[in-house]
Amino acid sequence: MVLWRREGFAEDAWAFLADDAEAPETGSIVVSLKRWLAEREALASRTGPVGVAVDAGADAQAHLPELANRPLVALAFAKFADGRSFSYARLLRDRHGFKGELRAVGEVLIDEIPLMLRCGFDSFDVTNAPTLAVLEAGRLPGPPIHYQPGSGGDEAPAGVRSWRTISAARQG
Amino acid sequence: MYHYDDFDAAFVAARVEQFRDQVARRLSGELTEEQFRPHRLMNGLYLQLHSYMLRIAVPYGTLNSRQMRKLAEIARKYDRGYGHFTTRQNIQYNWPALKDTPDILAELSSVEMHAIQTSGNCIRNVTADHYAGVAHDEIADPRPYAEILRQWSSLHPEFSFLPRKFKIAVNGAAHDRAVIQAHDIGLQVVRNNEGEIGFTVYVGGGMGRTPFIGRKVREFLPERDLLAYIEAILRVYNLEGRRDNKFKARIKILMHEKTLETLRDEIETEFAARDAKALDLPPEDVARVAAFFAPPELEPKKPVSDRVERRKSKDSRFASFFASNVVAHKVPGYVVVTVSLKAIGAVPGDASADQMDAVADLAEDYSHDELRVSHEQNLILPHVALDDLPAVYDRLASVDLATANAGAVTDIIACPGLDYCTLATARSIPVAQRIAQRFGDGARARSIGPLKINISGCVNACGHHHVGQIGILGLERAGEETYQITLGGSADENAAIGQITGPGFSSENIVGAIDTIVETYMGLRRRDDETFIEAFRRVGLAPFKEALYERSAGSDI
Amino acid sequence: MPDVITANRLADGVVVFQTADAGWSEDFNRAAVLPDAEATKAALARATEDVTRNLVVDAYAFAVETRNGHVAPKALREAIRAAGPTTRRDLGKQAEGHAPLSGPTAVKEADHVSL
Numbered sequence: 001m002v003l004w005r006r007e008g009f010a011e012d013a014w015a016f017l018a019d020d021a022e023a024p025e026t027g028s029i030v031v032s033l034k035r036w037l038a039e040r041e042a043l044a045s046r047t048g049p050v051g052v053a054v055d056a057g058a059d060a061q062a063h064l065p066e067l068a069n070r071p072l073v074a075l076a077f078a079k080f081a082d083g084r085s086f087s088y089a090r091l092l093r094d095r096h097g098f099k100g101e102l103r104a105v106g107e108v109l110i111d112e113i114p115l116m117l118r119c120g121f122d123s124f125d126v127t128n129a130p131t132l133a134v135l136e137a138g139r140l141p142g143p144p145i146h147y148q149p150g151s152g153g154d155e156a157p158a159g160v161r162s163w164r165t166i167s168a169a170r171q172g
Numbered sequence: 173m174y175h176y177d178d179f180d181a182a183f184v185a186a187r188v189e190q191f192r193d194q195v196a197r198r199l200s201g202e203l204t205e206e207q208f209r210p211h212r213l214m215n216g217l218y219l220q221l222h223s224y225m226l227r228i229a230v231p232y233g234t235l236n237s238r239q240m241r242k243l244a245e246i247a248r249k250y251d252r253g254y255g256h257f258t259t260r261q262n263i264q265y266n267w268p269a270l271k272d273t274p275d276i277l278a279e280l281s282s283v284e285m286h287a288i289q290t291s292g293n294c295i296r297n298v299t300a301d302h303y304a305g306v307a308h309d310e311i312a313d314p315r316p317y318a319e320i321l322r323q324w325s326s327l328h329p330e331f332s333f334l335p336r337k338f339k340i341a342v343n344g345a346a347h348d349r350a351v352i353q354a355h356d357i358g359l360q361v362v363r364n365n366e367g368e369i370g371f372t373v374y375v376g377g378g379m380g381r382t383p384f385i386g387r388k389v390r391e392f393l394p395e396r397d398l399l400a401y402i403e404a405i406l407r408v409y410n411l412e413g414r415r416d417n418k419f420k421a422r423i424k425i426l427m428h429e430k431t432l433e434t435l436r437d438e439i440e441t442e443f444a445a446r447d448a449k450a451l452d453l454p455p456e457d458v459a460r461v462a463a464f465f466a467p468p469e470l471e472p473k474k475p476v477s478d479r480v481e482r483r484k485s486k487d488s489r490f491a492s493f494f495a496s497n498v499v500a501h502k503v504p505g506y507v508v509v510t511v512s513l514k515a516i517g518a519v520p521g522d523a524s525a526d527q528m529d530a531v532a533d534l535a536e537d538y539s540h541d542e543l544r545v546s547h548e549q550n551l552i553l554p555h556v557a558l559d560d561l562p563a564v565y566d567r568l569a570s571v572d573l574a575t576a577n578a579g580a581v582t583d584i585i586a587c588p589g590l591d592y593c594t595l596a597t598a599r600s601i602p603v604a605q606r607i608a609q610r611f612g613d614g615a616r617a618r619s620i621g622p623l624k625i626n627i628s629g630c631v632n633a634c635g636h637h638h639v640g641q642i643g644i645l646g647l648e649r650a651g652e653e654t655y656q657i658t659l660g661g662s663a664d665e666n667a668a669i670g671q672i673t674g675p676g677f678s679s680e681n682i683v684g685a686i687d688t689i690v691e692t693y694m695g696l697r698r699r700d701d702e703t704f705i706e707a708f709r710r711v712g713l714a715p716f717k718e719a720l721y722e723r724s725a726g727s728d729i
Numbered sequence: 730m731p732d733v734i735t736a737n738r739l740a741d742g743v744v745v746f747q748t749a750d751a752g753w754s755e756d757f758n759r760a761a762v763l764p765d766a767e768a769t770k771a772a773l774a775r776a777t778e779d780v781t782r783n784l785v786v787d788a789y790a791f792a793v794e795t796r797n798g799h800v801a802p803k804a805l806r807e808a809i810r811a812a813g814p815t816t817r818r819d820l821g822k823q824a825e826g827h828a829p830l831s832g833p834t835a836v837k838e839a840d841h842v843s844l
């Protein structure tokens with residue numbers, strides 16, 4: 001598994017913890033939503049930061065306001081794209097003011113990454129080899145211009161027509 | 173009509189190149205079929221019974237002659253010399269090779285066309301009234317709104333992986349010719365008491381194995397709020413629509429399970445909570461897009477043409493054509509001509525490349541370069557001067573496109589069925605052909621009057637049989653094709669789902685059964701101009717049931 | 730019941746049938762007829778390898794029977810797939826001389842239904 005951000009490949013400072021693994025006192029950890037809901041007081045009192053991972057297919061809608069206060073939220077994608085995480089991401093960023101790291105995990109494929117970026121994801125756990133190859137080549141597929149405002153923070157309005165935007169980072 | 177600017181052209185070009193790359197990766201084996209499938213579907217490419225099938229969007233059914241000629245060229249160069257116009261105002265090619273599809277899409281982009289989102293679990297091609305901009309009873313042209321929605325929904329980052337496909341239709345006239353209540357979202361353009369434009373919003377219509385007529389969720393949605401409100405509907409659907417069963421994944425099922433009131437409350441709550449990213453649709457932007465759809469400048473003329481009247485008096489076929497395929501344009505002295513793709517015995521919706529070229533030439537010569545595709549699988553010449561009608565008719569007749577049957581018993585809507593479709597359970601096209609041949613184009617067919625027959629070859633209902641006045645659903649029973657009949661469906665502002673008559677009919681007997689229904693109607697109508705649907709609403713199912721199952725020799729019980 | 734294995738060729742989508750030497754033919758009449766479930770299973774395994782090698786897609790087995798002294802697809806769907814659209818005899822395999830030798834799929838209509 002390799003961590004990728006818009007700027008390129010990166011070191012992962014976060015440790016994803018299994019539900020039955022003991023939480024270390026220090027260091028950045030990510031726990032499941034289920035564990036967070038059950039142990040949030042204890043987890044929040046530790047020294048290191050705690051992120052929360054939402055499983056693919058889990059209903060996270062009711063927890064979005066709470067998740068927005070975490071330093072990292074990981075949303076998992078399943079093989080057959082369950083599009084809810086795109087809405088979760090959009091809502092976390094724009095409705096709940098989430099400023100932390102939003103990570104896509106699970107089935108993260110090259111053709112979906114541009115959409116994920118536009119919904120506000122900013123880090124990606126990538127295992128798919130062809131996806132890694134395209135990312136290494138430094139080219140994202142698809143149009144760098146859009147017919148909707150995105151939540152990724154890099155888009156500027158494209159002049160006439162209010163719905164059009166341009167991904168600044170991908171021009172030229 | 174709409175024309176791409178540099179932004180649109182760059183977007184489509186980038187999309188073509190993205191697909192070219194995806195196809196190359198598929199052919200090289202880098203992408204598995206499972207990984208490739210959602211990408212090919214997002215570009216309208218299916219794997220069908222005989223081959224791949226490419227579905228190309230004709231946004232809200234509007235085309236110019238250059239585009240139609242390009243469709244003909246693609247049919248010749250990459251396919252088998254014909255195309256199939258569908259109930260969603262699209263065109264399908266039945267035989268393209270996967271390796272050619274990027275080139276086909278590149279050729280399409282040269283005439284401002286694409287296949288984006290003609291399939292897949294995303295917002296599909298937005299459809300509209302095929303008489304948009306020319307109808308007498310129009311409140312406003314629906315196409316600017318359809319175009320805005322087309323743009324806004326293209327590669328939408330949040331709504332590209334919905335629970336299931338999502339269809340939006342817009343109607344701008346008092347009479348609904350876009351079947352808006354059979355769509356996931358139906359938009360009816362209205363004016364409020366202050367004279368402002370807005371929309372009545374219907375949600376949860378749909379065909380398929382569980383048909384529903386759309387329900388009203390908003391009486392008046394201001395124009396400005398169009399995109400924000402649709403986004404709210406899509407978000408509620410994306411978050412709450414079922415993903416555990418593809419037959420229960422459409423928004424119609426969500427509405428059915430939650431009730432109209434609950435879903436409406438959720439949509440309104442989501443709409444009220446809209447944030448800074450929700451789109452406001454300013455009137456200047458609507459005006460910019462609407463300017464593309466400004467009607468051609470037509471000099472009003474005499475509403476009666478001597479040339480037409482003379483021809484009518486001496487040519488009964490022309491007179492029939494005039495009566496059935498020609499309606500008045502909103503500008504006096506002009507007409508809207510339906511080009512029937514339902515010649516007796518022909519495949520409904522199919523047009524040969526030569527026919528496409530001929531219609532393109534007619535559009536250029538006589539219809540201000542404009543054409544329409546109707547959800548009834550016909551083509552429309554929307555701006556023909558009445559005086560030109562005889563010439564248009566003669567040229568249509570020379571390519572077998574002058575059948576005088578628009579809206580008649582032989583103007584049958586049919587999906588491709590088991591002759592082409594991998595989902596089908598029975599054939600549709602041969603049934604349509606045989607029904608058309610049974611009634612023909614003579615006095616008998618004319619005396620029947622307006623009657624809409626719809627045929628689907630499986631429960632997915634691409635032939636919209638649920639809203640056919642006579643609906644035929646092809647099924648398979650113990651290895652044999654069986655056809656179930658519904659009566660009383662309606663696809664207009666009085667939308668209704670047809671009622672099943674009873675046990676189905678074999679392929680051998682289905683045409684006779686339809687004949688029995690028509691004869692029963694003819695026998696019980698009060699006047700010659702009491703239409704089938706009027707008569708059905710008056711008498712109900714009973715007399716037809718009796719005729720089908722108690723008196724007819726052809727029934728299969 | 731005997732089976733035949735079919736698939737679509739990846740690059741152009743053309744319908745193909747598995748032959749006795751585990752290759753693929755566009756002609757149904759050259760397909761290997763698999764006498765029993767065991768043979769079908771083995772043949773499908775070979776077909777699945779070709780799916781993995783990205784030569785073909787959607788490989789599956791379908792039932793055949795003997796009709797007019799020739800092997801024919803049992804289901805109408807497979808008969809149409811092996812021949813071409815019943816409404817366009819000029820298209821598909823039937824137009825290239827590859828239709829099942831058992832004859833074309835009939836469009837059934839009763840002559841006697843009348844009122």
